[in-house]
Amino acid sequence: xxxxxxxQIIDKHQGKASSLIQVLLEIQSENxxxxxxxxxxxxxxxxxxxxxxxxxxxFYKAFSLVPKGRHEIHICVGTACHVRxxxxxxxxxxxxxxxxxxxxxxxxKFSLExxxxxxxxxxxxxxxxDGKHHGRITPAKAEDVLKKYE
Amino acid sequence: MPRxxxxxxxxxxxxxxxxxxxxxxxxxxxCAGISCLALGNDRVISAFEEEIKKQSLEAxxxxxATGCHGFCEKGPNVVIYPExxxxxxxTPEDVPEIVSQTVIGKKVIDRLIYADPNTGEKAAHQxxxxxxxxxxxxxxxxxxxxxxxxxxxxxxxxxxSALSKALFEMTTEQVLEEIKKANLRGRGGGGFxxxxxWETARNAxxxxxxxxxxxxxxxxxxxxxxALFTGNPxxxxxxxxxxxxxxxxxxxxxxxxxxxxxxxxxxxxxLTQAEEYGLLGENILGSGFNxxxxxxxxIGIFVSGESSALMRSIEGKTPEPRPKYIRTSVSGIWGKPSxxxxxxxxxxxxxxxxxxxxxxxxxxxxxxxxxxxxxxxGNICNTGVVEVPMGTSLREIVYDIGGGIPNxxxxxxxxxxxxxxxxxxxxxxxxxxxxxxxxxxxxxxxAGGMLVMDEDTNMVDVARFFLNFLTDESCGKCVPCREGIxxxxxxxxxxSEGKGKEGDIELLEELSEVMGEASLCALGKTASDPVLSTxxxxxxxxxxxxxxxxxxx
Numbered sequence: 001x002x003x004x005x006x007x008q009i010i011d012k013h014q015g016k017a018s019s020l021i022q023v024l025l026e027i028q029s030e031n032x033x034x035x036x037x038x039x040x041x042x043x044x045x046x047x048x049x050x051x052x053x054x055x056x057x058x059f060y061k062a063f064s065l066v067p068k069g070r071h072e073i074h075i076c077v078g079t080a081c082h083v084r085x086x087x088x089x090x091x092x093x094x095x096x097x098x099x100x101x102x103x104x105x106x107x108x109k110f111s112l113e114x115x116x117x118x119x120x121x122x123x124x125x126x127x128x129x130d131g132k133h134h135g136r137i138t139p140a141k142a143e144d145v146l147k148k149y150e
Numbered sequence: 151m152p153r154x155x156x157x158x159x160x161x162x163x164x165x166x167x168x169x170x171x172x173x174x175x176x177x178x179x180x181c182a183g184i185s186c187l188a189l190g191n192d193r194v195i196s197a198f199e200e201e202i203k204k205q206s207l208e209a210x211x212x213x214x215a216t217g218c219h220g221f222c223e224k225g226p227n228v229v230i231y232p233e234x235x236x237x238x239x240x241t242p243e244d245v246p247e248i249v250s251q252t253v254i255g256k257k258v259i260d261r262l263i264y265a266d267p268n269t270g271e272k273a274a275h276q277x278x279x280x281x282x283x284x285x286x287x288x289x290x291x292x293x294x295x296x297x298x299x300x301x302x303x304x305x306x307x308x309x310x311s312a313l314s315k316a317l318f319e320m321t322t323e324q325v326l327e328e329i330k331k332a333n334l335r336g337r338g339g340g341g342f343x344x345x346x347x348w349e350t351a352r353n354a355x356x357x358x359x360x361x362x363x364x365x366x367x368x369x370x371x372x373x374x375x376x377a378l379f380t381g382n383p384x385x386x387x388x389x390x391x392x393x394x395x396x397x398x399x400x401x402x403x404x405x406x407x408x409x410x411x412x413x414x415x416x417x418x419x420x421l422t423q424a425e426e427y428g429l430l431g432e433n434i435l436g437s438g439f440n441x442x443x444x445x446x447x448x449i450g451i452f453v454s455g456e457s458s459a460l461m462r463s464i465e466g467k468t469p470e471p472r473p474k475y476i477r478t479s480v481s482g483i484w485g486k487p488s489x490x491x492x493x494x495x496x497x498x499x500x501x502x503x504x505x506x507x508x509x510x511x512x513x514x515x516x517x518x519x520x521x522x523x524x525x526x527x528g529n530i531c532n533t534g535v536v537e538v539p540m541g542t543s544l545r546e547i548v549y550d551i552g553g554g555i556p557n558x559x560x561x562x563x564x565x566x567x568x569x570x571x572x573x574x575x576x577x578x579x580x581x582x583x584x585x586x587x588x589x590x591x592x593x594x595x596x597a598g599g600m601l602v603m604d605e606d607t608n609m610v611d612v613a614r615f616f617l618n619f620l621t622d623e624s625c626g627k628c629v630p631c632r633e634g635i636x637x638x639x640x641x642x643x644x645x646s647e648g649k650g651k652e653g654d655i656e657l658l659e660e661l662s663e664v665m666g667e668a669s670l671c672a673l674g675k676t677a678s679d680p681v682l683s684t685x686x687x688x689x690x691x692x693x694x695x696x697x698x699x700x701x702x703x
Contacts, residue, residue: 018466025408025447052467059468061622062408062449078370079568079601080527082615116452116619118409119373120185121527122222122534133188 005030006038010045017046024057032072033064061113069104069111071149073097074128078117081124085138089125090114092139096146109149153428155436157314163427164311167302176211176253177231179294180240183218183377184410186225190241194226197242201249211253214303217293217381217416221281222534224264229276229294236276237262267531267553284550286513287537288521289497290374293381298416301423304384310429312500316392317437325396325503326352332507333519334499338364338455338492339567339596340672341518341585347489351479352397354487359399362464362483362490363390365406365413366448366455369568370619372599374523375493377535379406380413382497383420387443389499391430394441397489402443405460417445452569452623456671457490458482459625470627471671492597494523514540518584522598528565529604531556538583545579548602559604562703563687567596569616569623570676572683573609592683608703609688610695614642616680624673631674634665638678650696655685 009026013019023046027038034057043050057063075093077086094100097110104111120126123135127142134145154160180186180195198213219227224238230252237248237259244262251257263274264281273279276294296303304310316325330345351359363386367375379386390402404417421443424430432440446464448454454469461483463469482488498520502510511519518540524547527533531553538547544564548554555561565573572593574581581587588595603612617639626632638661641654662678669675685692694702 016466018464020466021449021463022447025449029408048466056468059625060449060451079565079599079615080371080533083528083601083603083607083612115409116368116623117370117372118184119367119376120188120222121371121373121525122185122225123188124527124533126188133184135185135188 003041006041007045010042015046017048020046020048020053021056024053024063028063032068033066036065064111067104067108069108071109071130072111072113073146074113074115074118075101076116076118076120076124076126076128077114078121078124080117080121081126084124086125088139089127089137089142092142093127093146096143110146153426155428157318157435160305160310160314160435164305164308167306171306174232177214178211178248178253179214179216179219179229179231181217181219181225181227181294182215182412183222183225183381184373184412185218185222186227187412189225191226193242194228194240194245197245198249201245205249205254207249207253211249214297216296217298218290218377218535219294220285220287220290220377220535220537221279221532223532234275234277236264236274236279236282238264281532281534281536281551281553284546285537286521286539288501288513289385289494289523290378290381290535290537292385293377296382298381298383299419301384301420301427304382308504309384309500310388312503313388313391313429314435316395316503317435317439320503322352322396322398325392328502328507329396329499332502332510333517334495334502334510335518335585336491337494337498337522337597339369339570339594341589341595344491344495347479347491348393348397350477351399351487351489354480356487358401358486359397360401360403360483360486360488361390361394361397361399362403362405362460362488363496364455364457364460364490364492365404366460367407367493367597368452368455368623369597369599371527371568371601372525372597374525374535374598376407376410376413378497378523379493380410380416383416384424385500386493386496387420387424387430389496390443391434391441392499392503393489393491393496395439399489400440400442402441403464403483404443404445405448405464406445408447408449414445414447421445451625452620453625453671453673456673458671460490461488468625470625471673473670494598515582515584515587517586522583522595524583524598524600526552526600526602528602529555529559529607530602540584541582543580543582544600547583547600548579552602555602555604557604559606561602562605562607563603563609563612564593565601565603565612565680566593566599567679568599569619570594570673570679571596571599572679573603573612573687574683575687592679592686594679606703608646608701609684609691610642610646610701613681613684614639614646617642617677620673620677624677628668628670628674630665630668631670631677634661634669634674635677637661638665638681642681645692645695646701648695648699650692650699652696654696655689655692659685 459469
């Protein structure tokens with residue numbers, strides 16, 4: 001991620017220190033992870049100590065300090081999905097990808113995360129790949145969905 | 151867009167909008183709520199657009215992508231106006247037939263309407279489908295009639311008339327008094343009277359005050375706030391401006407999640423449109439009242455829905471709660487009085503101002519007034535967003551609206567309030583939906599996530615599930631919460647795996663007591679509630695796990 005892009009994001013928020021979380025969110029969504037150089041740049045531009053930035057970047061599960069795979073899988077383990085069998089779906093996806101929540105595979109193909117309710121409880125169990133929802137998933141259907149990604 | 155400078159101009163604009171609208175003109179309202187979108191509604195919407203173009207009907211038929219209709223289970227949902235014909239589970243392949251048969255031919259397509267799974271009885275209109283028929287939809291019903299991206303749609307339904315009334319016909323004291331008399335209680339979980347909170351913020355010393363919409367909705371299984379706010383953003387915004395006027399605030403914040411892009415878009419558009427019309431910003435409607443709103447995104451950690459944590463996040467800090475010897479309504483964001491209410495609470499304000507507190511208090515029970523939005527989920531036939539008057543029995547919600555339990559299973563328990571709530575057994579199903587009645591039973595209503603569980607559900611596992619959730623979501627600032635949850639989870643995991651021992655239940659109870667007394671915020675104080683409530687009603691299941699090393703379910 002280049003410095004210009006980071007500069008643009010910071011400028012959009014008028015360089016206010018209170019916009020720290022918003023800035024990190026935008027960098028994360030552009031770049032899919034937060035590189036150290038980007039955080040140093042944010043620290044300098046917003047005049048916020050790097051320790052505080054790291055405090056926030058490590059506090060939230062959604063921020064990543066390591067590169068992510070090409071495709072991000074989110075498995076909903078909220079209550080409604082849980083009672084409808086999300087655990088089995090999670091196990092299947094773990095077996096298929098060989099990674100656990102929070103990890104990225106060695107080919108950088110998939111990253112896996114669990115989330116607590118995406119608000120589509122009618123579709124439970126549900127998985128989301130790169131922002132696309134796949135509802136009423138069974139372990140067999142999960143396999144079909146993942147096959148589509150290269 | 152013209153700027154509106156007085157109540158008369160607002161009414162004129164409204165008249166202008168209405169005069170251009172023909173109530174008999176066909177309109178296809180397609181649900182674009184998150185569940186329906188996930189079911190492929192975007193393809194249905196484009197299919198309709200293409201078909202209308204193909205048949206050159208652009209001038210004769212309107213298409214409206216709306217917020218959530220409520221009946222998520224049967225999505226994608228489509229309603230054809232003016233007849234209000236409801237089609238469920240619509241696919242792009244159905245579209246040409248709907249346009250020629252129903253929109254033009256005025257005929258109902260039998261296979262697309264709702265049929266009762268038990269009796270086979272068909273229902274073509276929203277008013278006949280049991281899921282909708284048995285609700286009282288004051289807040290969510292406008293979702294099908296509004297394109298959330300169009301302020302004119304909201305104005306056509308009388309929008310911003312409450313704001314105009316408050317600013318020009320009422321003093322700030324009168325607005326506050328009306329909300330107090332309506333006994334509007336906070337919908338976010340606490341059930342604290344909104345009027346009293348407003349009064350505290352209003353009377354707190356300091357010139358600068360803030361009002362905040364809590365649209366964080368971190369409770370798993372709760373999606374009604376997103377449905378309401380995404381589908382009808384101006385309703386919430388109007389309530390917020392009225393509240394700001396009563397409290398004397400000129401700066402508002404909307405605090406919401408980053409993972410619902412439609413919500414963020416609709417809020418941004420609503421703010422821009424309201425500003426262009428002069429309903430937001432300087433000198434609102436020519437009244438001299440100024441008010442601005444800023445949107446803050448959060449990453450959706452559960453604890454950041456807690457008021458003091460949320461306010462820290464708005465300041466750009468980590469969302470860790472602080473002890474609340476001094477309420478946030480006295481000292482909140484940057485130490486200024488900050489009044490926080492949930493989406494649904496704000497959405498109730500315009501109708502209270504328009505119809506009066508007397509009308510509002512005629513709905514509900516003695517101490518819980520108005521209607522309540524419920525997210526119905528779990529082992530239930532009709533998952534979706536439900537709105538019922540307070541006092542409706544849980545049985546009515548589960549069976550009359552929810553359509554009962556699927557696959558011929560029996561109902562075992564109802565869980566309210568998410569990870570800080572509780573479960574009550576089937577035998578208490580006649581309990582009315584009421585803040586105090588449910589709290590007494592150990593299952594406080596919370597924000598309104600109602601999880602239905604069938605006979606196969608293992609209650610020890612449910613309690614363990616919630617604790618597991620909270621270990622991730624606790625901010626870790628105070629020891630009783632951080633360590634207490636972990637230790638409880640360890641014991642519960644042992645019990646689940648058949649490694650439980652005598653005395654475990656008592657130890658869980660002891661830990662709960664300490665956490666309840668010593669934790670900093672409500673998360674830690676009530677983290678053990680799911681355990682306590684399942685111990686209260688399903689103790690034998692815990693004992694069976696420990697003594698017989700097996701699960702009865």
